[in-house]
Amino acid sequence: MSRQATQATQATQAGPGPDPNPDTRARHVLEFPGGYTRSTGPVIGRFLTGLRAGRVLGVRTADGRVLVPPTEYDPLTAAALGGADEDWTEVGPAATVTTWTWVDDPRPDHPLDRPFAWALIRPDGADSALLHAVDAGSKAAMATGMRVHPTWRADRVGSIKDLACFVPGEGPAEVPALAAEREADDPVTMITVPSRLEYRLRPGTVWNRFIDGMAEGRIRGTRCTTCGKVYVPPRAACPADGLPATEWVDLPDTGVLTTFAVNNVPAAGAPEVPFISGYVLLDGADIAMLVLVSDVPWQDVRLGMRVRAVWVPEAERTRSVKNLRWFAPTGEPDVPFDRFEEYV
Numbered sequence: 153m154s155r156q157a158t159q160a161t162q163a164t165q166a167g168p169g170p171d172p173n174p175d176t177r178a179r180h181v182l183e184f185p186g187g188y189t190r191s192t193g194p195v196i197g198r199f200l201t202g203l204r205a206g207r208v209l210g211v212r213t214a215d216g217r218v219l220v221p222p223t224e225y226d227p228l229t230a231a232a233l234g235g236a237d238e239d240w241t242e243v244g245p246a247a248t249v250t251t252w253t254w255v256d257d258p259r260p261d262h263p264l265d266r267p268f269a270w271a272l273i274r275p276d277g278a279d280s281a282l283l284h285a286v287d288a289g290s291k292a293a294m295a296t297g298m299r300v301h302p303t304w305r306a307d308r309v310g311s312i313k314d315l316a317c318f319v320p321g322e323g324p325a326e327v328p329a330l331a332a333e334r335e336a337d338d339p340v341t342m343i344t345v346p347s348r349l350e351y352r353l354r355p356g357t358v359w360n361r362f363i364d365g366m367a368e369g370r371i372r373g374t375r376c377t378t379c380g381k382v383y384v385p386p387r388a389a390c391p392a393d394g395l396p397a398t399e400w401v402d403l404p405d406t407g408v409l410t411t412f413a414v415n416n417v418p419a420a421g422a423p424e425v426p427f428i429s430g431y432v433l434l435d436g437a438d439i440a441m442l443v444l445v446s447d448v449p450w451q452d453v454r455l456g457m458r459v460r461a462v463w464v465p466e467a468e469r470t471r472s473v474k475n476l477r478w479f480a481p482t483g484e485p486d487v488p489f490d491r492f493e494e495y496v
C-alpha cells in the first residue's frame with residue numbers, strides 16, 4: 153500500500169435544540185488521497201500499453217480462445233497466459249453488445265456526464281466481453297446484439313479510460329494522435345487508480361446515546377447483562393455471547409495505553425505527523441478503544457502509559473466523537489504489561 157487510508161467524519165444535527173429522536177447523519181469519506189498506486193504485472197501492463205496506442209489486445213488460451221480484457225491465468229485450466237508475443241492478438245475495433253444496463257443519472261466519476269449504458273462488449277475476434285460505457289444517446293437506442301465501436305482520447309496514458317467509450321455502429325474507429333510525446337515502446341508498469349468511498353451513516357439508538365454523552369464530555373459504554381463485559385464504544389449486543397448488552401455505564405476518561413502506532417502519513421482530522429494512534433483500555437472497560445495520543449513527544453510514548461482524555465472546550469462541543477480530542481499522559485506510574493496483556 154503506497155498510501156494510508158484516511159477517514160474523515162463530520163456529524164451534523166438537523167433542527168435546533170434538543171430532540172428526543174435526533175436526525176443525525178455522519179458523512180464519511182474513506183480514501184487513499186491522490187489515488188492508489190499499484191504495479192500492473194506483465195499481462196495487464198501489456199493490455200494498458202495497447203490502449204495507450206489505441207489498440208485493444210486480447211490474450212490467447214491454449215485451446216484458441218481469445219480473452220479480453222486479458223487474464224493472467226486461464227479461468228478454465230489455470231494455465232499461465234500471455235508469456236509469449238504470439239499469445240497476443242489485436243481484437244476489434246468493432247464489437248457487439250452482449251448485455252447492458254442504462255444509467256439515467258451519471259455520477260461525478262462516471263465516464264460520461266450524460267445518460268449512458270454500462271455494457272459487456274465483445275470485440276470482434278474475442279471470445280469474452282469487457283465492461284465499458286456505450287454512448288447511445290438514449291435507452292431506446294440500446295439493444296443486446298447491437299454493433300458498436302470505440303472512441304479514443306488524445307490524452308492517452310495507459311488506462312482503461314484511454315478508451316473514452318463505445319458508440320453505435322461499425323466505425324471507423326479513428327485513433328487520434330497522442331496529445332503528449334511518449335515513448336511508444338515504453339511499457340506501462342504502474343497505474344494510479346482513484347480509491348474513494350463516500351457514505352452517510354445514520355446512528356441507531358445505541359450510537360445516538362453514545363454521542364449524546366460525548367456532547368457532555370462523558371464516555372458511555374454498555375454492559376452485557378449476561379457475562380458482565382463492558383463495551384466502549386457501546387454495542388447493542390455482546391460480541392462474546394451474542395446476548396443483549398443493554399445496561400448503560402458511564403466510564404471514567406482515564407485508562408491505559410495497550411498498543412500504539414507512530415503515524416508518518418498525514419491523515420484527515422489527525423494532528424501533524426508524526427502523530428500517535430493507539431488503543432486505550434478505559435478503567436472499567438473490557439475492550440480497548442482506538443484513539444489519538446498527544447501532548448507527549450512520540451519518542452516517549454510507551455505501552456502501559458496511563459492516559460486521560462483531552463476534551464475540546466465545552467462551548468465548542470457538538471454531538472460528535474471529535475469532542476474527545478485525544479488522550480494525554482496523566483503522569484501516573486505505568487501499568488505492568490501482565491495487567492492488560494489480554495486486551496492487546
Ligand SMILES: [Zn+2]
Pocket residue numbers: 376377378379380381390391392393394395
Ligand atoms: Zn456477554
